[in-house]
Amino acid sequence: MADSKKSATLNIDGTEYELPMFTPTAGPDVIDIRKLYAQTGAFTYDPGFTSTASCDSTITFIDGDKGELLHRGYPIDQLASKSHFLEVCYLLLYGELPTGAQLEDFENRVTNHTMLHEQMQNFFRGFRRDAHPMAVMVGVVGAMSAFYHDSTDISDPWQREVASIRLIAKMPTIAAWAYKYHVGQPFIYPRNDLDYASNFLRMCFAVPAEEYVVNPILSRAMDRIFTLHADHEQNASTSTVRLASSSGANPFACIAAGIACLWGPAHGGANQACLEMLKEIGTPDRIPEFIARAKDKNDPYRLMGFGHRVYKNFDPRAKVMKQSADEVLDLLGVENNPVLQVAKELEAAALADPYFSDKKLFPNVDFYSGIILEAMGFPTSMFTPIFAVARTVGWISQWKEQISDPQLKIGRPRQLYLGNTLRDYTDIENR
Numbered sequence: 001m002a003d004s005k006k007s008a009t010l011n012i013d014g015t016e017y018e019l020p021m022f023t024p025t026a027g028p029d030v031i032d033i034r035k036l037y038a039q040t041g042a043f044t045y046d047p048g049f050t051s052t053a054s055c056d057s058t059i060t061f062i063d064g065d066k067g068e069l070l071h072r073g074y075p076i077d078q079l080a081s082k083s084h085f086l087e088v089c090y091l092l093l094y095g096e097l098p099t100g101a102q103l104e105d106f107e108n109r110v111t112n113h114t115m116l117h118e119q120m121q122n123f124f125r126g127f128r129r130d131a132h133p134m135a136v137m138v139g140v141v142g143a144m145s146a147f148y149h150d151s152t153d154i155s156d157p158w159q160r161e162v163a164s165i166r167l168i169a170k171m172p173t174i175a176a177w178a179y180k181y182h183v184g185q186p187f188i189y190p191r192n193d194l195d196y197a198s199n200f201l202r203m204c205f206a207v208p209a210e211e212y213v214v215n216p217i218l219s220r221a222m223d224r225i226f227t228l229h230a231d232h233e234q235n236a237s238t239s240t241v242r243l244a245s246s247s248g249a250n251p252f253a254c255i256a257a258g259i260a261c262l263w264g265p266a267h268g269g270a271n272q273a274c275l276e277m278l279k280e281i282g283t284p285d286r287i288p289e290f291i292a293r294a295k296d297k298n299d300p301y302r303l304m305g306f307g308h309r310v311y312k313n314f315d316p317r318a319k320v321m322k323q324s325a326d327e328v329l330d331l332l333g334v335e336n337n338p339v340l341q342v343a344k345e346l347e348a349a350a351l352a353d354p355y356f357s358d359k360k361l362f363p364n365v366d367f368y369s370g371i372i373l374e375a376m377g378f379p380t381s382m383f384t385p386i387f388a389v390a391r392t393v394g395w396i397s398q399w400k401e402q403i404s405d406p407q408l409k410i411g412r413p414r415q416l417y418l419g420n421t422l423r424d425y426t427d428i429e430n431r
Contacts, residue, residue: 012040026061026070043414055242055405059092059397060233067362069316071231072096080320085226085390086110086196089168092231092397113169114190114199116177117147124181133178133385134263140174141167142256152250154403163251164396171392172196175385176203182381197223200389205377217331221324221372228317228365229387231394237261237268241395242402243411251399258395259388268384268391274305275339275370275380283338284345291346295355305367306350307360317365325368328375340371 006021151163206212262268
């Protein structure tokens with residue numbers, strides 16, 4: 001952590017307390033309250049932890065006012081246009097862009113770990129046939145600790161490395177098999193001659209009865225989706241992974257906890273909710289009706305895919321996603337897709353309305369990602385599993401950083417207690 005050169009003065013009942021302040025390399029100054037309770041006997045109250053830094057990190061930085069997302073200092077739009085997902089994985093995991101030799105070695109290590117333990121097929125078949133793919137993923141990833149005992153010792157740097165590679169490599173296979181099981185088709189094994197995104201698409205859509213060739217435009221679009229969702233600072237699921245990790249839990253349990261948190265509609269399920277909204281609107285002529293509802297203070301309705309908890313400007317990922325949507329729909333001959341038409345005209349109408357611009361409600365990454373995934377042939381139940389595949393590297397990078405942090409302590413948030421104070425037990429006959 002950076003040296004403290006500033007301080008803040010807190011006055012409680014006439015007594016002043018000096019609190020150290022830290023100046024980060026980017027972002028607002030941070031008041032260090034670690035000794036606040038010991039010094040003052042008081043806690044802070046911060047529901048949602050929106051004003052609390054739970055850790056220090058060197059991985060990802062978001063400037064919500066500027067609409068800026070940086071991975072290790074590199075802008076997400078540059079990474080999405082010039083790089084590819086596994087190179088971004090290397091950057092997040094190790095801190096620097098790889099050389100050609102380093103990237104080749106990393107890609108080989110990931111590729112050679114994409115197969116699942118054969119006995120895990122039996123685990124999949126233990127679920128009901130109509131089980132949601134996210135339910136399957138939570139269970140299967142959590143169960144990996146029962147199959148890969150040689151990479152659960154978090155005190156061993158080599159085991160941490162092996163677990164990291166295994167999770168990144170096997171997550172697409174787990175997600176694809178969850179999908180195949182959901183639709184009643186045979187599992188498709190990964191192939192080492194395909195890149196990460198192409199392998200995933202093939203495992204999802206190939207069948208043994210015929211050859212499947214991955215279209216490079218679809219593969220590139222999927223790779224961009226993975227890249228744009230790779231990490232997003234201390235969001236809910238990442239914080240869940242860190243909190244689980246703080247107890248010393250094995251990496252597979254920690255990532256399973258992150259997947260469970262991601263399942264929520266306010267987090268990983270937002271792109272599904274956005275697509276359902278666009279279908280509900282149906283045609284462009286109904287857009288004014290739904291915009292009026294969103295602006296009505298007495299109507300709980302709100303437009304999905306607009307605004308973000310962090311970004312108070314245009315989501316930088318949305319610009320890249322919009323380009324991918326145009327490319328994919330053009331390739332598939334669905335440029336006149338009614339959902340896309342509604343999305344484009346809704347975006348234009350909202351951006352032209354002072355109500356939305358004044359409230360900084362700009363389109364976010366979820367606005368177009370659902371359209372792309374549906375055009376590729378994915379049902380809405382697969383949207384969040386795909387998000388989980390992408391976010392795995394972010395979770396692991398944050399997990400590895402936390403494990404190596406000498407300041408690591410088990411997470412233990414405090415509370416503002418508003419319940420009953422001490423009272424005596426009353427016997428049941430006297431109640």
